[in-house]
Amino acid sequence: MMNLRGPWTLFKKELLRFWRVSFQTVAAPVMTALLYLLVFSHVLEGRVHVHGVNYTSFLIPGLIMMSVLQNAFANSSSSLIQSKVMGSLVFVMLTPLSYLEFFLAFLAAAIVRGMAVGLCIYLVAIVFIDLPLAHPLIALLFALLGSALLGTFGIIAGIWADKFDQMAAFQNFIIMPLSFLSGVFYSIHSLPEFWQKVSQLNPFFYMIDGFRYGFFGVSDVSPSSSVGVVLLSLLVLAWFTLRLLKSGYKLRG
Amino acid sequence: MTPAIKIEQVHKSFGALHALKGVDLTIEQGEFFALLGPNGAGKSTLINLLAGLLRPSSGSLKVMGYDVLKDYRQARLALGVVPQELVFDPFFNVREMLRFQAGYFGRGKENDAWVDEIIESLGLTDKAHVNMRRLSGGMKRRALIAQALAHKPPVIVLDEPTAGVDVELRQMLWEFIKKLNRQGHTIILTTHYLEEAETLCSRVGLMKDGQIVALDSTTNLLNSIPGKNLRLKLSSVLPATLQSMLRHQDGSEYMLALNSVTQIEFVLAELRQANVLVEEMQLIEADLEDVFMSLVGRS
Numbered sequence: 001m002m003n004l005r006g007p008w009t010l011f012k013k014e015l016l017r018f019w020r021v022s023f024q025t026v027a028a029p030v031m032t033a034l035l036y037l038l039v040f041s042h043v044l045e046g047r048v049h050v051h052g053v054n055y056t057s058f059l060i061p062g063l064i065m066m067s068v069l070q071n072a073f074a075n076s077s078s079s080l081i082q083s084k085v086m087g088s089l090v091f092v093m094l095t096p097l098s099y100l101e102f103f104l105a106f107l108a109a110a111i112v113r114g115m116a117v118g119l120c121i122y123l124v125a126i127v128f129i130d131l132p133l134a135h136p137l138i139a140l141l142f143a144l145l146g147s148a149l150l151g152t153f154g155i156i157a158g159i160w161a162d163k164f165d166q167m168a169a170f171q172n173f174i175i176m177p178l179s180f181l182s183g184v185f186y187s188i189h190s191l192p193e194f195w196q197k198v199s200q201l202n203p204f205f206y207m208i209d210g211f212r213y214g215f216f217g218v219s220d221v222s223p224s225s226s227v228g229v230v231l232l233s234l235l236v237l238a239w240f241t242l243r244l245l246k247s248g249y250k251l252r253g
Numbered sequence: 254m255t256p257a258i259k260i261e262q263v264h265k266s267f268g269a270l271h272a273l274k275g276v277d278l279t280i281e282q283g284e285f286f287a288l289l290g291p292n293g294a295g296k297s298t299l300i301n302l303l304a305g306l307l308r309p310s311s312g313s314l315k316v317m318g319y320d321v322l323k324d325y326r327q328a329r330l331a332l333g334v335v336p337q338e339l340v341f342d343p344f345f346n347v348r349e350m351l352r353f354q355a356g357y358f359g360r361g362k363e364n365d366a367w368v369d370e371i372i373e374s375l376g377l378t379d380k381a382h383v384n385m386r387r388l389s390g391g392m393k394r395r396a397l398i399a400q401a402l403a404h405k406p407p408v409i410v411l412d413e414p415t416a417g418v419d420v421e422l423r424q425m426l427w428e429f430i431k432k433l434n435r436q437g438h439t440i441i442l443t444t445h446y447l448e449e450a451e452t453l454c455s456r457v458g459l460m461k462d463g464q465i466v467a468l469d470s471t472t473n474l475l476n477s478i479p480g481k482n483l484r485l486k487l488s489s490v491l492p493a494t495l496q497s498m499l500r501h502q503d504g505s506e507y508m509l510a511l512n513s514v515t516q517i518e519f520v521l522a523e524l525r526q527a528n529v530l531v532e533e534m535q536l537i538e539a540d541l542e543d544v545f546m547s548l549v550g551r552s
Contacts, residue, residue: 005359005360005361006356006358008356009356009357012353013345013356016345017344020344083342086342086343087336088341090306090336091342091350091357091400093304094304094306094329094332094334095329095357095358096330096358096359253306253307
């Protein structure tokens with residue numbers, strides 16, 4: 001029986017990997033989120049109220065969650081594609097780590113990166129804006145589940161993609177549209193009925209809506225429904241990822 | 254004693270390509286074994302199967318008695334593989350990489366003394382804190398070998414370890430690997446430098462078209478090639494009557510294969526008759542390259 005040092009080492013290595021380039025992996029997404037906040041709040045503050053909350057406050061949880069999700073995805077996917085292209089993934093593939101340990105180490109590092117970016121945006125935002133935090137544990141739960149879901153999705157993308165070009169397609173044609181059309185910048189109740197229905201097919205919507213409930217205590221759908229959708233999505237995606245890893249798809253021929 | 258490596262009836266196909274066609278191979282503990290063969294013979298496929306980077310279509314592979322599929326953890330703990338390509342992780346320095354590598358195998362701080370020892374033995378001491386990206390090709394090669402050794406495996410596989418390495422470093426690497434072999438490690442080597450295999454390895458397996466076509470001690474394989482080579486530098490072209498003995502030609506230099514030393518007289522008589530002058534002549538013992546060529550079918 002193997003001790004836990006193997007997966008723990010892989011987790012530590014993955015943490016150190018993104019920390020070594022923290023300007024790119026933490027500071028840059030924080031900066032991007034704050035620029036969104038500056039521009040949108042400047043243009044729309046005072047004109048729009050959502051759920052009785054002023055627009056800038058409404059926007060912050062959405063931006064935090066969007067960054068958490070995008071960065072969790074970026075961490076696992078970019079680490080895998082880089083080490084595949086560089087060939088250094090062989091150092092991990094030669095080890096006695098099981099596919100489950102491999103999955104958990106990459107997933108945990110993705111969660112840490114997503115949470116670190118989210119926390120930084122939150123800490124900077126509350127310096128300037130008065131933001132309630134009605135149910136902190138619910139906000140934390142959605143951040144954890146969301147980063148786990150996107151970290152898992154990033155592992156799938158990293159296993160599947162052979163080139164940076166394919167990874168960029170994943171990022172630009174799946175992750176970006178899903179996050180922009182999830183209610184980060186608006187409440188889906190402001191949309192026509194058809195688009196409300198379409199939005200409800202997007203799992204990102206439930207992550208953002210549930211996370212926002214943690215701050216304001218109000219949401220478009222009930223938080224328990226959102227937890228159910230996100231948890232189910234995570235379980236399905238994790239099951240699929242573990243099947244991929246077990247089969248050795250693109251990793252062990 | 255359990256063999257270091259036991260491979261039984263291993264087949265591997267990639268789509269329509271049948272890369273390995275029923276390979277059987279046993280390597281005992283403590284051996285210094287060379288796996289030779291032309292490009293595409295299946296050497297790297299066989300190594301990747303041992304390392305668990307590929308899965309066999311059928312057959313079984315064991316490392317120190319552990320099946321590489323069923324008991325993959327123990328099999329991989331027993332194996333250290335030096336990959337052929339100069340791959341590296343650009344985020345870390347040499348010491349960090351070695352500690353991570355040992356950690357993946359469940360080794361902790363108690364292993365640091367061993368990591369320091371391999372860093373020193375491979376001449377990496379003053380590069381231990383240098384990022385992998387900044388190392389020269391030769392230093393990266395040393396770091397790759399160090400990574401394969403980080404968990405102290407009893408069986409070490411080196412896939413073309415001296416490709417593109419200068420003579421001085423090659424000598425240094427071989428001294429280090431010979432020392433590991435003396436300490437009891439089993440060494441399996443693939444190389445294109447046949448003289449290395451001849452000097453270092455006690456046993457040789459020759460692969461061709463996914464099969465092992467020869468497997469014997471280096472001495473027996475060398476003895477299996479009858480006769481010697483005759484190197485001649487001639488004033489004009491080799492007469493047609495001697496063409497069947499020609500092994501290779503480089504300008505006015507010819508290498509002829511002799512079945513026995515008595516053939517020299519015949520060769521000289523033919524040259525005299527054709528009015529060809531001999532400017533230089535040297536009798537050379539057959540080497541592993543001759544065995545290789547005769548078995549893989551050029552020559």
